[in-house]
Amino acid sequence: MLFVSWLSWWYTRGWSSVATGIRARLVRLSQNFSVGLLLQTLFAPWRRIVTSSSGSMSQRLRASVDNTVSRFVGLAVRLLALLAAFVAMLGIGLGGGILILAWPFVPVAGVILIFVGISK
Amino acid sequence: MNNYRFNSRSPLIASARLGRRLPKPLVLALTLLSWLLIIGGVAAMVVKLPHASVSLGVGLVLISLATWLTKAVLQATPATLGTTTALERLLPSELLAGYQSNLDAAGLWALVAPSWQARFLTSRFGLPSELIAGALVGLKPTENDLMNQAAAIASSAEDPYLSVGAIVVALINLNPAVTSLLTATKIDTSELVEGVGWLARLEKYLASHKPIYGGIARDWASGYTPILNGFADNMSKQIEAAGGNFVQQERTAQLDALIASLDSGTSSVVLVGETGIGKTALLFGLADRLLRGEASGSLRHHQVVSLSAASILSRVEGAGDIERIVLGCFSEAIGAGNIVVALDEAQLFFGQGSGAVNLSQLLLPIVQSRRFKLVLTLSPGDWQRLRSTNVALAGMLTPIVLTEPSQTDVMRLLADRALNLEGGRSFTTWQALRQAYIMSGRYNTDEANPGRSLKLLESSFNFADGQFITAGSIDRAIESQYGVKVQAADAAEADVLLHLEDHIHERMINQTRAVSVVAAALRRARAGVANPKRPIGSFLFLGPTGVGKTELAKSLAALYFGAEDHMIRLDMSEYQQPSDIARLLAGPSENPSGLLPRIKQQPFSVVLFDEIEKANPAILNLLLQLLDEGNLTDSQNKSASFKDAIIIATSNAGADEIRSHIEAGEALETFEKQFVEQLISGGSFKPELLNRFDEIVLFRPLNEPELGQVVAILITEVNKTLAPQKVTVELTDAAVTALVHAGYDPRLGARPMRRMVQRTVEDAVASQILRGEAGPGTAIKLDVAQLNLPQTPTPN
Numbered sequence: 001m002l003f004v005s006w007l008s009w010w011y012t013r014g015w016s017s018v019a020t021g022i023r024a025r026l027v028r029l030s031q032n033f034s035v036g037l038l039l040q041t042l043f044a045p046w047r048r049i050v051t052s053s054s055g056s057m058s059q060r061l062r063a064s065v066d067n068t069v070s071r072f073v074g075l076a077v078r079l080l081a082l083l084a085a086f087v088a089m090l091g092i093g094l095g096g097g098i099l100i101l102a103w104p105f106v107p108v109a110g111v112i113l114i115f116v117g118i119s120k
Numbered sequence: 121m122n123n124y125r126f127n128s129r130s131p132l133i134a135s136a137r138l139g140r141r142l143p144k145p146l147v148l149a150l151t152l153l154s155w156l157l158i159i160g161g162v163a164a165m166v167v168k169l170p171h172a173s174v175s176l177g178v179g180l181v182l183i184s185l186a187t188w189l190t191k192a193v194l195q196a197t198p199a200t201l202g203t204t205t206a207l208e209r210l211l212p213s214e215l216l217a218g219y220q221s222n223l224d225a226a227g228l229w230a231l232v233a234p235s236w237q238a239r240f241l242t243s244r245f246g247l248p249s250e251l252i253a254g255a256l257v258g259l260k261p262t263e264n265d266l267m268n269q270a271a272a273i274a275s276s277a278e279d280p281y282l283s284v285g286a287i288v289v290a291l292i293n294l295n296p297a298v299t300s301l302l303t304a305t306k307i308d309t310s311e312l313v314e315g316v317g318w319l320a321r322l323e324k325y326l327a328s329h330k331p332i333y334g335g336i337a338r339d340w341a342s343g344y345t346p347i348l349n350g351f352a353d354n355m356s357k358q359i360e361a362a363g364g365n366f367v368q369q370e371r372t373a374q375l376d377a378l379i380a381s382l383d384s385g386t387s388s389v390v391l392v393g394e395t396g397i398g399k400t401a402l403l404f405g406l407a408d409r410l411l412r413g414e415a416s417g418s419l420r421h422h423q424v425v426s427l428s429a430a431s432i433l434s435r436v437e438g439a440g441d442i443e444r445i446v447l448g449c450f451s452e453a454i455g456a457g458n459i460v461v462a463l464d465e466a467q468l469f470f471g472q473g474s475g476a477v478n479l480s481q482l483l484l485p486i487v488q489s490r491r492f493k494l495v496l497t498l499s500p501g502d503w504q505r506l507r508s509t510n511v512a513l514a515g516m517l518t519p520i521v522l523t524e525p526s527q528t529d530v531m532r533l534l535a536d537r538a539l540n541l542e543g544g545r546s547f548t549t550w551q552a553l554r555q556a557y558i559m560s561g562r563y564n565t566d567e568a569n570p571g572r573s574l575k576l577l578e579s580s581f582n583f584a585d586g587q588f589i590t591a592g593s594i595d596r597a598i599e600s601q602y603g604v605k606v607q608a609a610d611a612a613e614a615d616v617l618l619h620l621e622d623h624i625h626e627r628m629i630n631q632t633r634a635v636s637v638v639a640a641a642l643r644r645a646r647a648g649v650a651n652p653k654r655p656i657g658s659f660l661f662l663g664p665t666g667v668g669k670t671e672l673a674k675s676l677a678a679l680y681f682g683a684e685d686h687m688i689r690l691d692m693s694e695y696q697q698p699s700d701i702a703r704l705l706a707g708p709s710e711n712p713s714g715l716l717p718r719i720k721q722q723p724f725s726v727v728l729f730d731e732i733e734k735a736n737p738a739i740l741n742l743l744l745q746l747l748d749e750g751n752l753t754d755s756q757n758k759s760a761s762f763k764d765a766i767i768i769a770t771s772n773a774g775a776d777e778i779r780s781h782i783e784a785g786e787a788l789e790t791f792e793k794q795f796v797e798q799l800i801s802g803g804s805f806k807p808e809l810l811n812r813f814d815e816i817v818l819f820r821p822l823n824e825p826e827l828g829q830v831v832a833i834l835i836t837e838v839n840k841t842l843a844p845q846k847v848t849v850e851l852t853d854a855a856v857t858a859l860v861h862a863g864y865d866p867r868l869g870a871r872p873m874r875r876m877v878q879r880t881v882e883d884a885v886a887s888q889i890l891r892g893e894a895g896p897g898t899a900i901k902l903d904v905a906q907l908n909l910p911q912t913p914t915p916n
Contacts, residue, residue: 002138005131009192010184017191034335037421041341048343048457074340081337107184113161113177120171 007107015103022096026089033085038078045070046077124267126207126221132196133208136216139193147189154183200280201271207263210282225259228266229291237284237323241315245550246305246590247292255297266290276313279320286316306551306591314528315550318535330363333411334421342423342458347448351431355407355462356423365408371398374520375405378495381518382460383416388487388494390466392503393522396571399497400426402522403462406495410460422493424460425453429468429477442477454492466496470506480510487516501756530557530570534577538589541578548589552580555591559598559606563723565751565759576601602723616679617643624675629829629870631668633788634661634817638672641814642680642766654750658767660732660810662799663819664775666869670728673768677726680766687726688718692735701738707754716752716760723764732769733804740809743769747812769813773804782820792818822869827860830870834877842885846896849885851903858904880907 030036049070053063161176199209211219218231232238233249242249267282267290274286289312292298302308333356359365381389391399407424409415415422432445453459463469471478487494496517498506507514525533531553538548560572567575576597580589583596595606616623620639621632628635641657661669677687695704708717719725732740746752750763774795781791796816800807810816822830831851839848851859863876884906888894 001131001134005135005192006185006188008131009188014188014191028329028332031332032335034337037334037341038337041337044341047340048455077340078337106180110177110180110182110184113173113180115177117171117174117177120173 010107011104015100018096018103019100022092022100025092025096029085029089029092033081033088035082035085038082038085042075042078042082043071044074046074121264121268122205122271124205124207124210124264124271126219126263128221130206130208133216133219135193135196136213137218138189139196139213140217142189142193144194147186147194150182150189151186154179154186158183198281201274201282207267207282210267212281212284215284215287221263225256225261225266225291225294226253228287229253229256232284232288232291235284237319238288240319240322241285241288241312243547243549244318245307245312245315247301251301252292252298255295255301256291259294261294266294269293273313273316274320277317277320279316281320283316283320283323285319289313289316311550311554314531314535317532321532321536322539328364331412333360334413338421339458343452343456345425345452345456345459347445348425348427348452348456348459351435351445351449352425352427352461354423354425355404356411356425359404359408359411365404371402371405371522371525374402374522375409377520378402378406379409379415379419381520382493382495383419385490387490387492388496388517390496390498390503390517390519391522392498392500392519394499394524394568396567396569396575397522397524398570399522400464401570403464403495403497406460419460419493422458422460424462424495426462426464429463429465433477442479443482446479446482450486450492460493460495463494463496466498467502467505470502470510480506480513484510484513484516487513524568525570527557530573533570534573537574538577541581542589546581546584546587546589548577549591551591552589552594553577555594556580559594562761562763563598563602565761566720613646617646620679623679624672627675627833628668628671629822629826629833631672631819634668634672634819637815637817638676642676652763655747655762655765655767658747658812658814659769660813660816661768661770661819662774662795662816663772663778664821664869665772665867666871667819667822668870669770669819670730673726673728673770676766676768681724681726686722686724687728688715688722689728689730690715691730692732692739693730695735695739698736698738700736701742702755704739704742705752705754707756707758710755716754716758719762719765720760723761725764726766726768727762729767729769731771733771733773737806740806744809744812771804774799774802778818779821788818788820792816824860824864827864827870827873828856830873831856831859831863831877834874835881838877838881838885845889847885847889847894847898847900849881849900849902851881852901855902855904855907858907858909862909880909883908 045067051063051066053059157175157179159179161172161174161179164172164175196213198212199206201210204210207219208216214235215231220227223231229252233242233253238249241247242252266287270286270290271282273289274281274283277286279286289309292302292312293309299309302312378389378391391402393399403424403426410419410422410424413420427446427449432442435445436442450461453461469477469479469483471480486492500521503514503519534553534556535548535550538553542548556573556577557569560567560576561569564572564576576594577589579601580593580597583593583600585592598606620642621635624635624639625632638657638659641659645656661672663669673689674684674687678684690704694700703711704715706714706716708714708720711717715727719727729735729743732743742752746762747767751759751761753759777795777798781795782788795818796810799805800810835849835851842849859873859876859880862880863873865872881902884902885894885900888898888900894900
C-alpha cells in the first residue's frame with residue numbers, strides 16, 4: 001500500500017510540486033534581488049543624490065558631472081546586483097529544469113544502477 | 121448538502137498512519153545518508169571502484185523515498201472544502217491516521233481531543249475535555265451529517281479546510297447536554313464558530329512565509345533622510361522588524377480608499393475618527409500593504425513615517441527652530457521620493473491641545489505643492505475646527521471618516537492581538553475578550569472601539585489568573601482602573617449586603633422603611649438581578665428637613681462604595697434657569713468638577729440631587745433620560761454612564777402633610793400611595809418622573825426619644841475626634857434629655873442637634889482640657905449643669 005502511495009505521489013503530485021516549488025523559488029529570488037525595481041531604476045542616480053544648479057556655466061557643468069557620476073554609481077551597483085540575481089536564477093533555473101526532466105527516472109535509475117552494480 | 125464518503129482503503133490513510141509514527145529526525149538522517157551515498161557513488165564511479173553504481177543507485181532510491189516522506193507524509197496538506205467529497209482527502213492527516221467510518225461520537229472525540237487545535241479551543245473557551253467526552257458517550261451520528269455540519273461550521277468561520285476545530289465544534293453541537301456546558305461557561309455556539317475562525321487565522325499565519333518587503337534594492341532608489349529619521353517613527357521598519365502585520369486588517373475598504381487617494385493627484389489625506397477607532401492601526405496597515413508592493417507604481421514600496429510633534433518640540437532651542445526642523449523633514453521626504461509622511465494627532469501641528477505648535481501656514485504651501493504624500497489623523501472635533509479656522513488647508517485634504525467596527529470585527533481583532541500580547545507566556549480566554557469588549561464600552565466612553573477594548577485587554581495582563589487571562593482578570597483590571605466593583609460579591613461583602621440595614625442603622629436613627637427599601641434594591645443590583653442598563657438604584661426621598669435623607673445617602677456611599685466621598689451632591693436650587701442645563705452637561709474641558717466629568721472619573725458613586733423640586737422643569741426632563749437609559753451626553757457629545765451609580769433625589773415637598781399624618785398616628789405605609797397621588801395632582805412632580813424612580817421613599821419626622829439616639833451618635837463622633845488625646849466624654853441621661861429639649865425643633869428635625877452638641881458638649885470638654893482638668897486617660901462625664909444650655913430652643 002505504501003509502495004503504491006509512494007510511486008503514485010512521485011509521478012503525479014510530487015512531480016508537479018517540484019515544478020511549482022522551483023517556480024516559487026525563482027519568484028522569491030527575483031523579489032529578494034528586487035529585479036523589477038532594479039530594471040525600472042537602472043539609470044537612476046544612486047540614492048537620488050542629485051545636484052541642481054542655475055548658476056554659472058562652470059557650476060552647471062560641475063552639477064552635470066556630479067549627477068552623471070551619481071547615475072554611473074547607481075548603474076554600476078544595480079548591474080552588479082542584476083548580475084548576481086541572474087547567476088542565482090540561472091543556477092536554480094538550470095538545476096530545476098534538470099531536476100524536472102530527471103524526476104521520473106530517479107527511482108527507476110536507482111533500481112537499474114543497483115542491479116548493474118551487483119551484476120558486475 | 122454534500123455526500124461525503126470515506127474510502128478506508130485509500131493509500132492516504134496508510135501514509136497518514138506512517139506520518140504519525142515516523143520520527144522527523146529519522147527522515148532527516150535518511151536524507152543525509154542518501155546524499156552521502158549519491159556523492160560517494162559518483163566519486164567511486166569517477167575513480168572506477170567496483171560496485172560504485174550500487175552506492176549511487178541506493179542513494180537515488182533512498183532520496184526519492186526521503187523526499188516522499190518529507191513532502192507527502194510529514195507535510196501532507198488536505199484538500200480544501202468544495203474541491204472533493206472524499207473524506208480521506210479533506211481530513212487533516214493527524215485525524216486521518218486514526219479515523220474510521222464506524223466511529224461513534226466519543227471515539228471521534230478521543231481522536232481529536234489530543235490535537236493542539238482541540239486543546240486550543242477547549243482551553244480558550246474553558247471547556248473541560250473530560251466532560252465533553254462523557255457527554256458524547258453513546259451518541260452515534262451519521263458520518264455524512266456530522267461532516268456536513270463541520271463543513272458548514274468551517275464555512276461560517278471562513279476556514280477553507282475541514283479542520284479539527286470545525287469537527288470539534290460539530291461534536292460539541294451534537295448533544296444538548298454539552299450545550300448546557302456551554303451555558304455554564306457563559307458561551308454560545310456562535311462564539312465557538314468564531315473560535316474556529318480564530319484558530320484558522322492562526323494556522324494560516326503559522327503556515328505562511330515571511331513576506332519579502334522589496335528586496336535588497338528597495339532603498340537604493342530612494343534618498344537619505346537623516347533629519348526625518350531623528351524626528352519620526354518609521355512605521356514600515358516596525359512592520360518589517362515584526363515580520364508582518366499578523367492582526368487582521370478589518371478596514372479593507374478604508375485602506376483601499378486611502379491608497380487610492382494617495383495614488384491620485386490629491387496626495388494628502390486626513391483620517392477622521394474618534395480616539396481609539398484605529399487611525400494609527402490603519403497607518404500600520406498602509407505601511408504593511410505598501411511594503412508588500414500591493415499598490416500601484418507611484419506608491420509601491422513607499423515607507424510610512426510618523427512625524428512626532430513632541431519629538432520636534434523637545435529638540436527646539438531657539439526661535440525658528442520648529443519651522444527649520446519641519447521644513448527639513450518635508451524637504452527630505454520630497455527628496456527621498458518614497459516617503460508617506462503621517463502626522464498622527466495632527467491637531468498638535470495646528471496649535472490645538474497641550475504641547476501643540478501652529479504650523480498650518482507652513483503646511484499649506486507644502487500640501488498645495490503635492491510633491492509628497494501626506495496623511496493626517498484628526499478627531500471629528502479637531503477636523504471641524506480645522507475646517508473652520510483654515511479653510512484653504514482643509515480644502516486640500518481628502519477626508520476618510522472611520523466609523524466604529526462591528527462587535528464581530530472588534531472581537532476578531534482582539535483575539536488576534538491577544539496572541540501577540542501573550543508572547544507564549546499566558547492564555548487569553550474567549551470570555552476575557554468578550555468581557556473586555558463589554559466592560560470597556562461601559563466604563564471607557566471617551567474612546568472608541570477597538571482601541572478601548574484593546575487597552576483594557578492589555579492592562580488585564582497584570583491581573584492574570586495563573587497563566588490565564590480570564591473574564592475575572594478583566595474585572596480586576598476595571599476595578600483597579602476605575603475603583604468600581606464588578607466582580608461577584610465575596611463572603612465579607614455579601615455579609616455587609618445581607619445585613620445592610622443593621623450597618624446603616626449604626627449611623628441612622630429609625631426610618632426603617634426607607635432603609636429596608638433601599639437595602640433591598642442594592643442587594644438586587646449586586647446579585648445581578650437588576651437591569652444592568654439602568655442605574656443600580658434610583659430613589660426619591662420625600663420628607664421634612666433633618667430626618668436623615670442626606671445621611672442615608674452618605675451611609676450608602678460609605679457602605680456600598682467604601683467611602684463617603686463617593687458621593688456627588690448637586691444642590692438643585694442652583695439649577696432653576698433653562699440656561700443652567702449647559703452647566704449641568706458641561707464636559708471636562710468646560711468644568712472639570714461638573715457632574716459628568718466627576719461621574720466619568722468615579723462611576724461608582726451616589727449621585728444626590730438635593731431639593732429636586734426647585735430645579736427647572738427642563739432639567740427634570742434630563743433626569744428622565746438618566747433614569748431610563750443610565751446615561752447623559754455632555755456638550756461635547758460624549759456619553760457619561762450612570763449605570764454604576766445610585767441616583768437619589770430629595771425633596772421637602774409635602775413635608776407638612778407627612779408630619780400631620782404621622783402626628784395623627786398613621787403609619788407611613790397607610791398613606792404613602794395617597795400622598796404620592798396628591799403630589800402629582802398638586803403639580804409638585806410630573807407622573808412620568810415619579811414612575812421612573814425604583815422607589816419613592818417617605819421619611820417620617822423624628823420624635824424626641826429618637827433625637828436622644830441622634831445625640832448618642834453625635835457623642836460617639838465627638839469621642840472619635842478626642843481619641844488621639846486619649847480623652848472620652850459621656851453624658852448623663854438627664855443631660856441627654858435636656859439637650860434634646862433644647863435642640864428640638866419639629867420643623868428642622870435633627871439638624872439643630874449637631875450645632876447644639878458643638879455649642880454645649882464640645883465647649884465644655886474644650887474648657888476642661890484647657891483648664892488642665894482633663895488629660896490623657898480622663899473620662900469626662902457631663903451633666904446638665906455643665907452643658908450651659910440655652911433657656912429656649914435654639915433658633916434656626
